Amino acid sequence: MSYTGAEMLNETINEWLDWNKDEKSAAEINNLIKINDIKSLEKLFLKRLEFGTAGLRGRMGPGYSQMNDLVIVQTGQGLVKYLLNTISDVKNKGVIIGYDGRYNSLRFAELTATIFINNGIKVYMYSRICPTPFVAFGVLKFKCAAGIMITASHNPKDDNGYKVYWENGVQIISPHDKQIQTYIMKNLKPQLSSWDTSIIYKSSLYNDPLNKIMQCYFDNIKQNTLYPEVNHNTVIKFTYTAMHGVGFNYMTEAFNAANFKPFVVVEEQRDPDPDFPTVKFPNPEEGKSALDLSIKTAEKNQSSIILANDPDADRLACAVRKKTGDWHVFTGNELGALIGWWMLHSFQVKYPDKDISNVYMLASTVSSKILASMAKKEGFNFEETLTGFKWMGDKCVDLMKHGKEVIFAFEEAIGFMCGSNVLDKDGISAAVSVAEMSAYLETMGLSLIDKLDEIYKEYGRHICENSYWFCHDQEKIRSIFERLRNFKGKPNTYPSSIVGGKYSIIGVRDLTTGYDNTKSDNKATLPISKSNQMITFTFDNGLVATLRTSGTEPKIKYYTELCASPELQDVKALNATLNEMVNAIVEDFLRPKHNELIARAS
Known part of the structure; x- marks a missing residue:
């Protein structure tokens, strides 16, 4: 029997209304339906929110294309079946569940x-809001089959998400995401029992992991603190913002564990x-525009360093007051350089006799190559992965299986993994690392800016220089x-230079198609994804430029x-070169005017 578009839409709407239990959404x-808004109904029901980058993320609201009770129930039913069929002893291993402070997160x-x-x-479910890294940490601490964090991280207030960690403590990667999606689609009809949340706290299967995880996590911070006396005696005043998120109580505990005096909040x-x-x-990550209140608070309290978490406390931003009185907000790459140096220093102080050639640091392919430059000189190893901590975490697991020491990983989007207790970005432990580094450098009369120099x-x-353009037209993207792939009219003929031949392109790696002209067989070694656009150009003067689409936002x-x-x-000369090249790349490759791209708001 064939359906018309209208019949399919009506059937899908009726199914959703029949299964949904939320009266407001209905x-x-x-x-x-009453006002016959077919366009909106098609948008809500004919395209389903799919399991992607470590789970679901989207706007909250009714329909199959948004985050709501029914979609969450269907997701949970599919995930349960997948885990039962994939991991042994799931019932005893259990899962750990956390949530942030957004609307509907607890629900x-x-x-x-x-x-x-x-x-x-x-089920180990936190009794109150928690940082995302507490779920990754908890999976390993309790040896769970999986972890689930309800958060949309730093997304707008109308969004929420459903992030899944595998039993190795790392965000899920392919093929788990696709297979979970398949199981969801096979288990769409909600069981009546799926709606009765009153059973949770009466069940012998429910456990609150909060106190145990707090103790273990902050014990780790205490054990990894190098200079507790220096921390306690520092004259530096830190200002902290939780950005209306979960971080305040946890950062308070972290500062106490590392023997710091309380920060200014x-x-x-x-x-x-x-x-x-x-x-x-x-x-x-938006920089000064997001830190206005922090800067005002810091200046009012004669504080010279700002530490900022995003709402689920897995990212860290840092700003410092310069001698001139104005503020420098570190980029993720600058913080990556600083924390990378600090983690190497810490390792060498704690383990002076250990072989540095067994030590690894990681960064995503769109992040600074500074760790690679450090590795060449210092003798540790550097690994590059695809964008996202799911890939870095997976690589960490592989390295540690082979007896390697992973001491740091970072991505330019202000995500930092200090040590290997949490195999994901962690804004709490990263903040403590930056604070302790600052206190240590201050004893030598150095600031973070001095050390970066x-x-x-x-x-x-x-x-x-990193930025983005908005584009809501997938075909245009x-x-x-x-x-760019057919620059000279046939496949794999990419641009060969910019600025009239002034800067030559010597390397092209396309992780959408798998092409890499620097390899003897022209095949890229990193995993490819045909569903995401990503091309990297390497120039003869050392510039590396990557163009890519976002997995969660309409951005190039x-x-x-x-x-x-x-x-x-x-x-000054290096910046002039960079500016000239970036302007040429944007104008020649993205052609914003021709493609009607929308500029990032300043």
């Missing part, structure tokens, strides 16, 4: 816990608030990248870094 859909967590308990599976952003009333975007003098200037991102040799220290 009223929204019935109103759209989504409780619906998920209900489904696992109904299937006889032990940005009171207006201290407590969780799902409306994020004081920031346009609750994302410290020393690093660049020793290993070479690594100057970056595809055509931009296809033009570009990442550029001029990796200069240590002999080239003229920052």
Whole structure:
């Protein structure tokens, strides 16, 4: 029997209304039906929110294309079946569930816990909001089959997400995501028992892991603190913002564990608030625009260093007051250089007799190559992975299986993994590392800016410019990248230079098609993904430029870094070169005017 589009839409809407238990959501859909808003109904019901980058993330609201109770129940039912069929002894190993302070996060967590308990599976669910890294940490600590974190991290207030960790403590990667999606589609009809969240706290299968995890996590911070006396006696005043998220209580504990005096808190952003009333975007990666209140608070309290977490506390931003009185907000790449240096220093102080050739640091392919430059000189190993901590975490697991010591990993999007207790980005432990590094450097009369300058003098200037353009037309995005792949009218003929031949391209790696002209067989060694656009160009003067699409937002991102040799220290000249090249890449490759791209708001 063949369906018309209208019949399929009606059937899907009726199915959703029949299965849905949320009266408010049902009223929204019935109103759209009443006013005959077919376009909105098609958008909500004909395309389903799919399991992708470590799970689901999307706008909250009714329908199959948004995050709501029914979609969460269907996701939980599919995930349970997949785990039962894939991992041995799931019922005893259990799962750990955390949630942030967004609208519906606790509700989504409780619906998920209900489904696992109904299937006889032990559930460790936090009794209050927690940082995302506490789920990754908890998976390993309790040897769970999986972890689930309900969060949309730094996304706008209307969004929420469902992030899944595998039994190795790492965000899921392919093929798990695709297989989970298949199981979800096979288990769409909600069981009546899936809605009764009242069973959770009466069940013998429910456990609250909070106290145990708090103790273990902060014991680790205490054990990894190098200079507790220096920390306690430092004259540096730190200002901290939780960005209306979960971080305040946990950062308070972390500072105490590392023997610091209490920080100055940005009171207006201290407590969780799902409306994020004081920031346009609750994302410290946006720089000064997201740190206005932090800067005001710091200046009022004569504080010289700002530490900022995003709402689920897995990212860290840092700003320092310069001698001139204005503020420098470190980029993720600059913080990566600083924390990388600190983690190497810490390892060598703690383990002076250990072989440095067994030590590894990692970064994503769009992040600074500074760790690679450090590795060449210092003798440790550097590994590059695809973008995202799921790939770095997976690589860490593989390295540790072979007896390697992984001491640091980072991505330019202010994500840092300090040590290997949490195999994901962790804004709490990273903040403590930055604070202790600052206190240690202060005893030598150095600031974080001074140390960064020393690093660049020793290993070479690594100057970056990263940004993005909005594009809501997927076909237009595809055509931009296809033009670059067929630059001379046939496949694999990419641009060979910019600025009229002034800067030659010597390397092209396309992780959408798998092409890499630097390999003898022209095949890329990193995994490829045909569903994501990503091309990297390497120039003869050391510039590396990557153009890629975002997995969660309608953006075309570009990442550029001029990796200069240590002999080239003229920052003004290097910046001029970088600016000239970036402008040419944007105009020649992305052609924003021709493609009607929308500029990032300044």
